Amino acid sequence: MPRLTVDDLRGSPGRRRRELAIRLLFAAAASLSLLVSLLIVVSLVGEATRFITQVDLPLLFERGWFPRRELFGLPTIVAGTLAVAAVAMLVAAPLGLGTAVFLAEYASPRVRRTVKPLLEILAGIPSVVLGYFALQVISPTVVDPVCMGPTDPYTLGAAGIAVGILITPLIASVAEDAMYAVPGSLREASYGLGARKRTTSLRVVFPAAISGIVAALILGVSRAVGETMVVAIAAGGLGGSLFTVNPCGPGQTMTAAMTALATGSDRARGSDLAFPSLFFVGLLLFAMTLALNVVADRFVRRFRIRY
């Protein structure tokens, strides 16, 4: 009887070659995502440096954003972005967290099964649609009464409310996951001490899930900062804007400034610096959202490890 060697078990060379080829093909596909992120960083940094080396630096801190007139007041668009994000969080934090507590602690399985898909539908509404809704409906029916009197139809507030609606399902789903992951024994211990359901939810489950809840809020801010179409349609300030954080008036955000630079007949014209300024703003936006996402990821990990 011939002895069995390792070579016999290794299979035919053709089969091994095919295996190797397929493996390399898959590895190449996986490496592509590394390439994409590298390209993002290279293309952003390249044009952004061109901008920063050519622009008159004091112009970056003017109180107004009018790229056609070479006025690149970064504080203006950063403040506009933060104003929209703040209004969005005022709407989305109570709605999202309330929905999360309701789904995780109070809702019966049947209600959960109906509410969660409906929230997914809300999350799937394209942002152009919400932008138009903000302009046509939210601005006259919500912003006007709150601001006491008719306002410009384009307001930072209307855009902020619509962005808040957009990120509510995200906050609700991440926060609910965190609260759902809190072990039942903690709730039982709380009830065993005679606590009410409200006390158990607020004093036991909420603190136990706090890292996931913080992560949900940070992710919400990150999405609000990067949201484009709602602000491009509803916030106004197409050509540019003076420094403002007033939610009752029009304003300019980083993302809206980018779409404004890219659309219209004047995209080819304008100053030579308008094109690279687009990439500089993009790099700033990329850095902000990346930092927020990394921090949120830390928090998510913390609650996953604990339970």
Add this chain to the structure above:
Amino acid sequence: MTTPRAEALTGADLVRRAISGQRSDPWSRVFEALLGLAVIVSLGVLAWLLAVVFVNGTSTLVERGLDFFTAPATSQAGRAGVAQGIIGSLYLMAFVAVIAFPLGVGAAIYLEEYSRDTRFSRLVNTVVRNLAGVPSIVYGLLGLAVFVVALRDVVGANASGRSLIAGGLTMAILVLPIVIITTAESLRAVPTAIREAAFGVGATRWEVVRSHVLPYAAPGILTGTILSMARAFGETAPLILVGAVVGTFNVRNETVWDQLQGRYTALPTIIYDWARKPGDFAGNTYAAIIVLLVALLLVNALAIVLRSRFERRW
């Protein structure tokens, strides 16, 4: 029932009352009402939005009928239609399906089946997770710098780089991380025992993946891919940056290749254009939104049907 006076209570009564608790606690009621309100407001906004869209858009849709779907975008509200947008969006979906799907599934197979938990796979996993969180407009910048400007002559010289190819490639790259993440999740859900059984009878890695892992993971992969296409279908911001036409343009009878290298628009881009126009375009905008939402609904329904039809529980 009357409450006995305190001094008349016996010890047993006190204990009974203490553990049964006060039945009505006003703050609990308020808390529950607030939670219910949060849910009702969130879902109410959805209902409000859908109602406004359908009330304002149906009449235009009924009035114009088929014409709305076959007419090109023009500057007159009464004659403008979404034909170019639908064609453009379908092309973009084709790009996503042909490019992002194989690359994303291939990458996920490598990460989950070939090199799980190596230094390389951990790096790629981190990068992919962060890419999924990058705002879509930043992908538009990538497309602008790489496809429109750097590859101008390759993707469409006539449109000075702002061609359908550039838009399609940008969209494909945008959804790639989502396809990788959902595929990896479906692969992870396939029990290890399935793989071990196949390895045990001498199958190679690729044979295990092809004949055992992929068939079981297929419904999840398919659903994830379809949902990522739905996401791309509603996406507008990156298209605006890579130069989808916001406005009107002429279409000639062209070959497919000419179309790919030429100017284009997409359904959400048309909505954005009309949304910025004054009054008489409101009906058109709402009608186009209805078309977009119904298309998305169909795509999502397809995903749900596929999932429930092929789903398998372990």
